[in-house]
Amino acid sequence: MKLADLAALIPNAIIEGDPEIEITGISNHSRRVAPGELFVCIPGIPGYQEDRHPYAGDAVQAGAAAVVAERKVEVNAPVILVKDARHALAVFSAHLNGHPSRELKLIGVTGTNGKTTTAHMIEAILRYAGHKTGLMGNIGTKVGDTMFQTDINTQEPPVLQANLRRMADVDCAYAIMEVTSQGLDAGRVLGCNFRTAVLTNVTQDHLDYHGTMENYIAAKGLFFSRLGNGFTGDPATGKIAVLNADDPASAVFRKLTAAHVLTYGIREEADVRAEDIRLTAWGTSFRAVTYKGTADMQLGMVGTFNVYNALAAITAALAEGLPLATIRDGLVSLPGVPGRMEVINEGQPFLALVDYAHTPDGLDNVLSAVRTFAEKKVITVFGCGGDRDRTKRPVMGGIAAEYSDYVVVTSDNPRSENPGRILADIEEGLREKQYPTSRYEIVEDRAAAIARAVEMAEPGDVIVIAGKGHETYQITNHGTIHFDDREVTREAIRSLK
Known part of the structure; x- marks a missing residue:
């Protein structure tokens, strides 16, 4: 793809140098950039990520064909100047990979705790129902039946979009992704066409990054507001927000989203509720009372918090039209998640x-x-x-x-x-x-x-x-x-x- 074609995706981008140069890929890491790729100088996040502008020259020496930057950089290569390099990174990464999330039903899970378990539960249910799936999160990335390690939870756009492309290329119907507050704040999931956004809970964490709980909740809120403002008119393609009725933050997110809202909980009224919860050292059982009927559920995991995780997964699966019996059996098929109890x-x-x-x-x-x-x-x-x-x-x-x-x-x-x-x-x-x-x-x-x-x-x-x-x-x-x-x-x- 020509540099000019990429730059045209951002209305106020300015090209300095040859606009006809071919771009074969994208990276924001100077030590990982490959020949022919576009290197994006994302700004730094104090204490977490270095400013990449000082490494533009290193990236060009390593073979980068061109550079994206927010300010002047002295390099022997064409430069696209933009106002927001993180936004440009997401735009270009999605485009160079052919917008793979448009070919998948993408389900994202955010929250302080329970993201990994809930994502694995959703994936287990969908796989049991006969769907080919992909999974990205804290434990690694799974494409079909192949699992490989990743360095961070919510990946940077070049890696994230490439992983979604791998999933689409092997005909995965669904991709389930953990979505962190840092990932949302840093724009890593911009350009991801989420079908469903799931909230587990919001409690104290990452205040070293966000500063206050208000900022933390605002970062989570980006997930639900970015589901969009339109209605498709088709339940199969409409956007869904799955919210925890027992968590006060859900009231904030409900106001932020135009998506259809489905709720789950134990204490408050909800579309999907758990009753008759029984906890043991070796597992948990409860009755799921839903807008699609009632079923007895059995988990190979312990604790009330895993009942909440299961309710979130059940709600997301119901939104996909799966029968309760299939959801029940899919949950039973997951004995546990590595490193979770x-x-x-x-x-x-x-x-x-x-x-x-x-x-x-x-x-x-x-x-x-x-x-x-x-x-x-x-x-x-x-x-x-x-x-x-x-x-x-x-x-x-x-x-x-x-x-x-x-x-x-x-x-x-x-x-x-x-x-x-x-x-x-x-x-x-x-x-x-x-x-x-x-x-x-x-x-x-x-x-x-x-x-x-x-x-x-x-x-x-x-x-x-x-x-x-x-x-x-x-x-x-x-x-x-x-x-x-x-x-x-x-x-x-x-x-x-």
Whole structure:
């Protein structure tokens, strides 16, 4: 495609240099750009992403055929000057990949907690119903039956649009995507033609990025407002917003969207509700009362929060016209999601669970669920990430104190921050709850902390290792190392024998 054809997509773009040069692809990473591609100099996000303008020359040396920039850059290649490089990145990425989301039914899931589980539930239901699916999220990207790792949750537009193109090219009918607040704020999903937008919940998280809860909610709101302002007149192609009736933020999003709204919940009136909820250590059952009938549901997952996740998935599936019986059986086909209340079983006489809970609400959900079925002690191992929202650390310490019989405070991903400072912030929450010092300890080394919990566990106890879930790495000020809570827990349990 010629550079001029791309520039024409943005009315006020200015080309400096040869407009007839051919463009074969697009990138916003100077070390990954391929010969013939367009390099986009996105502006920086302080503390999260570098300004790419200083790397324009490196990108051209690596073979970039042209550059997109918001200001003058000295390069030996044509330049498209634009007012908003992030917007241009999304526009060009979608166009160069042939607007693949137009060929798919794209379902997005946003929310503080539960995105991954809900997305996997929706995908499991659709696959059970006979549809070929794609999936993008925290655990990786799945195209048909092939799963591969990705570096961030909601991908940058060049990667995201290329993945959607792969899905469309192998005839996926649906793509299910986790949509983060940062991804929305940074314009990563601009140009994605979502059929359905699903909300799980909105609780405290990412305040280091957004600054305030108001900004955080506003970022989430972009998802629902961008569903569009028109009506197709065809239920099969109309836009749907699936909202949690029990979450106050849903009232904000309802006003922001012109899409048809379907609601789910437990406490409030909703289109899809759960009744007769029964929680056990090995699964959950409930009756789904919906606008399409009633059915008994069985989950291989524990906790009321997973009932909410299931209700969101059920509602999204009903919007696609699937029968309740198919939805029920599709949910049963999903035994669990990696790193989400994942049972580590090495034949030990106590229960060991690994979960991704890394927010106050997430930790509260997990520990309150465990408290309902724990026969004896609840032993919690957790930490908080460095270079992230400090205000949630004492809050999470207080939550651990509320539900745990013993707490081992440890490192999560300290990144460039001093781990001791993070641990002290968490300990402040334990002290505020007047949690006895005899019932907690601070073990900075995460492997040693897990081993300590395993060592003290007795028959009937439950160990919860929270914060990292499926992650297979730990980020410290020395770099990134391999670390998998599940592997470390297994090794610690085996060492007992």
